[in-house]
Amino acid sequence: MKVYDIAYSRAGDKGDISNVCVFVDNEADWPTLLEKVTADKVRHKFGPLVKGSVTRYVYPNLHGLNFVLEGALEGGCNFGLRLDPYGKSYASLILDIDL
Amino acid sequence: MSKRQMVRIGCGSAYDGDRLDWAVDLARSGVVSYLGFDCLAEATMTFAQLRRVLDPAAGYADNLAPVVRDFGGFVADGLKIIGNFGGSNTHAAVDTAVGLFREQGQTGVRVGAVHGDDIRDRAFGLDAELPDLGCRISQVKEPVVSVNVYSGAAEVMDLLDQGADFVIGGRTADPSLFVAPICYELGWDLTDLERVARATTVGHLLECGILVSGGRLANPPRQVLDNYVSIGMPYAEVSDDSVVISKTPGTGGVVDERTVKLQLGYEIQDPANYLTPDVTLDVSQTAVRQVGPDRVEVTGMAGKPRPETLKVLVGLDLGWRVGAELSFGGPGCLERAEFAKELLAARTASLRDGIVDSRADLIGVDSLFGHQVAAGPPAEVRLRFAARCPDEEVAKAWVYEAKTLSFSLAGSTTTVPTLQRFIGVTRAYVPRSAVSLETELITT
Numbered sequence: 322m323k324v325y326d327i328a329y330s331r332a333g334d335k336g337d338i339s340n341v342c343v344f345v346d347n348e349a350d351w352p353t354l355l356e357k358v359t360a361d362k363v364r365h366k367f368g369p370l371v372k373g374s375v376t377r378y379v380y381p382n383l384h385g386l387n388f389v390l391e392g393a394l395e396g397g398c399n400f401g402l403r404l405d406p407y408g409k410s411y412a413s414l415i416l417d418i419d420l
Numbered sequence: 421m422s423k424r425q426m427v428r429i430g431c432g433s434a435y436d437g438d439r440l441d442w443a444v445d446l447a448r449s450g451v452v453s454y455l456g457f458d459c460l461a462e463a464t465m466t467f468a469q470l471r472r473v474l475d476p477a478a479g480y481a482d483n484l485a486p487v488v489r490d491f492g493g494f495v496a497d498g499l500k501i502i503g504n505f506g507g508s509n510t511h512a513a514v515d516t517a518v519g520l521f522r523e524q525g526q527t528g529v530r531v532g533a534v535h536g537d538d539i540r541d542r543a544f545g546l547d548a549e550l551p552d553l554g555c556r557i558s559q560v561k562e563p564v565v566s567v568n569v570y571s572g573a574a575e576v577m578d579l580l581d582q583g584a585d586f587v588i589g590g591r592t593a594d595p596s597l598f599v600a601p602i603c604y605e606l607g608w609d610l611t612d613l614e615r616v617a618r619a620t621t622v623g624h625l626l627e628c629g630i631l632v633s634g635g636r637l638a639n640p641p642r643q644v645l646d647n648y649v650s651i652g653m654p655y656a657e658v659s660d661d662s663v664v665i666s667k668t669p670g671t672g673g674v675v676d677e678r679t680v681k682l683q684l685g686y687e688i689q690d691p692a693n694y695l696t697p698d699v700t701l702d703v704s705q706t707a708v709r710q711v712g713p714d715r716v717e718v719t720g721m722a723g724k725p726r727p728e729t730l731k732v733l734v735g736l737d738l739g740w741r742v743g744a745e746l747s748f749g750g751p752g753c754l755e756r757a758e759f760a761k762e763l764l765a766a767r768t769a770s771l772r773d774g775i776v777d778s779r780a781d782l783i784g785v786d787s788l789f790g791h792q793v794a795a796g797p798p799a800e801v802r803l804r805f806a807a808r809c810p811d812e813e814v815a816k817a818w819v820y821e822a823k824t825l826s827f828s829l830a831g832s833t834t835t836v837p838t839l840q841r842f843i844g845v846t847r848a849y850v851p852r853s854a855v856s857l858e859t860e861l862i863t864t
Binding site for chain 1: 636637639678681682684685686688690704705706707708720738779781789790793804806808844
C-alpha cells in the first residue's frame with residue numbers, strides 16, 4: 322500500500338524551499354500516516370532532489386502533515402532550469418511512498 | 421472606519437494570467453461587496469521586472485487593463501476592488517486604470533494607489549543579506565534590476581477610509597489584499613492579533629482563486645470530480661464570530677473540507693509561524709467543518725505580533741535562458757537521446773566558460789523526480805536541454821548548435837530552440853523603518 326491509497330496532497334514553493342502537505346481521506350488512517358510517513362522516509366524518497374533539511378510539521382486537527390524541503394528547487398523557481406520550477410509535481414512523489 | 425456585522429469578499433484572480441470570466445460570474449452574482457485580485461506570484465514579479473527593463477512605461481500586472489474593462493461596470497455600481505496590479509510600476513498602473521475608467525465613461529470612480537514598495541535606491545545602503553544566495557546585496561555579481569518590499573494592509577485600509585473604489589497596490593502581500601477590507605468593514609483594529617489572524621487566514625485561503633474551490637483536486641482514478649469543467653471562484657463570509665469559505669452559487673467545482681485543508685497548508689512552512697506583514701499567523705491548531713453545501717467553516721487560528729522586518733524581493737539580471745527539445749521513439753530511443761546529450765555537450769564545449777548552469781532531462785524518464793521512482797523502458801522519450809548564459813552572443817551560439825543538432829541524430833524530431841531574457845528573483849529582509857509607503861487617490 323502506498324500513501325496514494327489513503328491520502329491526498331499539494332505542493333507549494335517559496336524561493337528554494339518546497340512544502341508538501343498530505344492529508345488522509347478517512348480519519349481511521351490518520352494514525353498510520355502519522356506513524357509511517359516520517360521526515361526520514363520523505364528524505365529517503367526524495368533522495369538527491371533535496372539538498373537541505375527535511376522538516377515535518379503536524380496539523381493535528383486537519384489530520385495532515387506538512388513537509389518542508391529546503392534546497393529542493395535548485396535555487397528556486399526564478400533561478401533554476403528545472404522542468405518543474407515550482408516543484409508542483411512533488412505532490413505526486415510523496416504519494417508514491419510505500420506504507 | 422466602517423462597522424458592519426458581516427462582509428463577503430471574493431477572489432478575482434490568483435495571478436495576472438488568471439482567467440477572468442469565472443470572477444465576472446462571482447461579481448454578477450451580487451454575493452460579494454469586495455473582490456481581491458492577487459496578480460504577483462514570485463515568478464510573475466520576475467516577468468514584470470523584465471517588461472520594465474525593456475519598456476519604462478510597462479511592468480504593471482498584465483491583467484490590469486482587462487480587469488478595468490470587465491469589472492468597470494461593477495465598480496461603478498459599488499463593487500470594490502483591491503489588487504496588487506502595480507507590479508514593478510505602480511505609477512504607470514494608476515495612469516492606465518484612470519485613463520481606461522474615463523474612456524469607458526465611468527466617472528467618479530476613486531482610484532487609490534499604494535506607492536513606496538520600490539526601495540532599489542536604498543538597497544545598497546541597507547546592504548541586506550540574500551539568504552538563498554549566501555551573500556549580501558552588494559556582493560552579488562549580477563546587476564540588481566529591482567528591489568520591492570512586501571507591504572501590508574494598513575495603507576489599503578487608509579485608502580478605503582478615504583473612499584477608494586479601486587485600489588492598486590504595489591507589492592502588497594497576497595493576504596493583505598483581503599485583510600484590509602475585512603478589518604475595515606468589520607471595524608477590526610490591526611493591533612487585534614486574534615482578529616487579524618482570522619482575516620489573514622481568509623486572505624491565505626482566497627488568494628489562489630480556485631485552488632480552494634476544486635482546482636488541482638481532480639486526481640483520477642482515485643479522486644473524480646462531478647462538476648469540474650467550469651469552477652466557481654471562492655469567497656468568504658466573515659463576521660465577528662465566524663469565517664466560512666464558499667464559492668459562486670450555481671457553479672462547478674467544490675468547497676469541502678479537503679479543498680480548504682489543501683489550501684490552508686499551501687506555501688506555509690512552520691504552521692505556527694507564518695510571517696506576513698500584518699501578523700505572525702498560527703494555523704497549527706486550525707480546524708475545518710462542513711456547515712452546508714459548498715460551505716466550510718474555519719476555526720482555531722491565532723496570531724502573534726507581526727515580524728519586525730519586511731520581506732523584500734530582489735530582481736537580478738541573470739542574462740539569457742536557452743532551451744531546446746527533441747523527441748525520440750521506438751527501439752533504442754533512450755540510447756539515442758543519451759547520444760544527443762553527448763553530442764550537444766561536445767559541440768558547445770567551446771562555450772563552456774559562458775554557460776553558468778545547464779541541464780538535460782529525459783522527459784518520460786527522469787525530468788521530474790530524477791531516478792527516485794522506478795520505471796521500465798519508455799516507448800518514447802523527449803530530450804530537454806536548458807542552459808543559462810550571462811552573455812547574449814554565447815546564448816545565440818548555443819541556440820545555433822541546438823537548432824542544427826537533429827541533422828546528426830537518427831530518427832529524432834526537429835527542434836525550435838528558445839532564447840529568453842532571464843531575470844531571477846531572490847528574497848531579503850529589511851527593517852520597517854527603511855520603508856515609507858504613501859497613498860494616492862484620484863477621482864476619474
